[in-house]
Amino acid sequence: MDKVVSLAKRRGFIYPSSEIYGGIAGFWDYGPLGTELKRNIKNEWWKSMVQRRTDVVGLDASIIMNPQVWKASGHVESFSDPLVECKLCHKRFRADKKEEVKEHAKKEHPDVKVEWTEPRAFNLLVKTELGVVEDKKLEAYLRGEITQGVFVNFKNVLDSNRVKIPFGIAQIGKAFRNEITPGNFTYRSREFEQMELEFFIAPDETEGVKWFEYWKKTRLDWYLSLGMNKVHLRYRDHADDEKAHYAKHATDIEYHAPFGWSEFEGIHHRGDWDLTRHKLSYKNDEGKEFVPWVIETSGGVDRSTLFFLLDAYFEDGKRVVLKLHPKLAPYKAAVFPLVANKEELVDVARKIYDNVREEYMVAWDDRGNIGKRYASQDEIGTPSCVTVDYQTLDDQTVTIRDRDTAEQKRIPIDGVLSEIRNQQL
Numbered sequence: 001m002d003k004v005v006s007l008a009k010r011r012g013f014i015y016p017s018s019e020i021y022g023g024i025a026g027f028w029d030y031g032p033l034g035t036e037l038k039r040n041i042k043n044e045w046w047k048s049m050v051q052r053r054t055d056v057v058g059l060d061a062s063i064i065m066n067p068q069v070w071k072a073s074g075h076v077e078s079f080s081d082p083l084v085e086c087k088l089c090h091k092r093f094r095a096d097k098k099e100e101v102k103e104h105a106k107k108e109h110p111d112v113k114v115e116w117t118e119p120r121a122f123n124l125l126v127k128t129e130l131g132v133v134e135d136k137k138l139e140a141y142l143r144g145e146i147t148q149g150v151f152v153n154f155k156n157v158l159d160s161n162r163v164k165i166p167f168g169i170a171q172i173g174k175a176f177r178n179e180i181t182p183g184n185f186t187y188r189s190r191e192f193e194q195m196e197l198e199f200f201i202a203p204d205e206t207e208g209v210k211w212f213e214y215w216k217k218t219r220l221d222w223y224l225s226l227g228m229n230k231v232h233l234r235y236r237d238h239a240d241d242e243k244a245h246y247a248k249h250a251t252d253i254e255y256h257a258p259f260g261w262s263e264f265e266g267i268h269h270r271g272d273w274d275l276t277r278h279k280l281s282y283k284n285d286e287g288k289e290f291v292p293w294v295i296e297t298s299g300g301v302d303r304s305t306l307f308f309l310l311d312a313y314f315e316d317g318k319r320v321v322l323k324l325h326p327k328l329a330p331y332k333a334a335v336f337p338l339v340a341n342k343e344e345l346v347d348v349a350r351k352i353y354d355n356v357r358e359e360y361m362v363a364w365d366d367r368g369n370i371g372k373r374y375a376s377q378d379e380i381g382t383p384s385c386v387t388v389d390y391q392t393l394d395d396q397t398v399t400i401r402d403r404d405t406a407e408q409k410r411i412p413i414d415g416v417l418s419e420i421r422n423q424q425l
């Protein structure tokens with residue numbers, strides 16, 4: 001974990017937010033490479049969940065909504081973690097995180113017996129105020145989950161699109177929670193991004209089981225298709241007493257992180273909870289009106305980004321390699337002229353670079369020896385390095401080096417783009 005955190009900072013994947021002012025707990029900024037990685041994850045998600053499906057449409061709802069939404073959804077009354085407070089230093093911890101509670105007592109107050117308050121509910125919604133006149137301000141919430149934006153637009157989508165049950169509405173966007181104990185790098189943040197699908201089905205037990213199982217498998221398969229190691233993934237069904245207020249059934253997809261098995265996507269059978277609370281329904285072709293059930297897949301973009309990074313990190317002798325799937329890699333290739341002060345080499349390399357750049361993110365490096373340039377690209381997960389050398393000037397070929405095997409082959413300049421395209425399939 002420490003190595004990945006340090007690599008993330010050093011190479012520009014993830015920085016602490018507002019670091020020059022001492023940072024702020026639970027907030028992170030994505031640097032140039034982190035932005036690409038996160039964008040690639042979201043694009044792949046969108047392709048598989050919306051673009052390539054005929055039964056899902058997209059949505060981009062606002063972050064601040066009428067506060068009534070959060071009352072109707074049940075979040076104002078029950079979106080909370082039970083907390084215990086250390087009576088000595090008043091630090092608060094989640095009551096269900098027994099290890100953290102023990103650790104605090106041992107580390108901070110080793111010589112005394114720590115007393116704790118009874119667990120109390122703590123609302124996680126982040127409040128804000130709208131309006132210019134001091135005493136007329138409207139209290140609002142930053143959305144605690146992106147889900148509700150979909151439900152409140154259910155009727156709009158039905159009226160403006162030809163969708164029929166079963167169908168889904170997908171969305172990617174920011175959510176905010178006043179997490180008490182942000183930590184484990186970006187894993188528990190106060191501002192984070194979610195990628196979610198709300199899939200509306202007929203209110204029927206058999207349909208419910210069928211779609212719940214379908215989405216469980218589809219979502220896990222997606223992580224596998226982007227190269228996550230199967231042994232690092234598992235399902236964990238929620239016990240009855242830990243289910244959210246809306247859930248009929250719930251399963252987490254967990255990753256075997258250095259800090260233990262950790263949820264990063266939830267598949268929830270929400271039943272008719274939300275649409276009923278918002279007084280919404282659906283009329284089928286025969287004119288029968290009913291409240292659909294909802295199967296939700298709710299993934300964290302930041303947690304996925306972190307786990308894709310952890311999963312891709314390898315040390316091979318002295319070499320550090322991020323074996324990111326080529327579809328996720330920030331740069332798809334790097335182009336090098338063998339030496340920087342040979343104009344003929346630089347010209348040819350520039351042309352290749354400009355050509356590939358039209359389609360893909362490509363890195364350019366003309367500094368230092370070639371071995372160091374390879375190492376630098378390996379560390380950020382660039383799948384291919386293309387080098388223009390003296391032979392290129394004679395026969396119009398370049399070397400292309402593979403990140404994972406470190407093997408090189410010569411290919412014609414004309415073949416560079418198709419070689420990179422093939423990796424993206």
Ligand code: ATP
Pocket residue numbers: 145177179186187188189190191192193194263264265266298299300301302303304
């Ligand atoms: P946890 O028990 O870890 O707090 P949760 O069960 O409350 O998570 P959900 O409400 O199901 O999480 O949210 C769905 C997804 O959103 C999670 O699987 C996770 O990927 C992401 N997520 C939730 N809270 C955070 C957070 N504080 N920081 C980063 N991602 C988060």
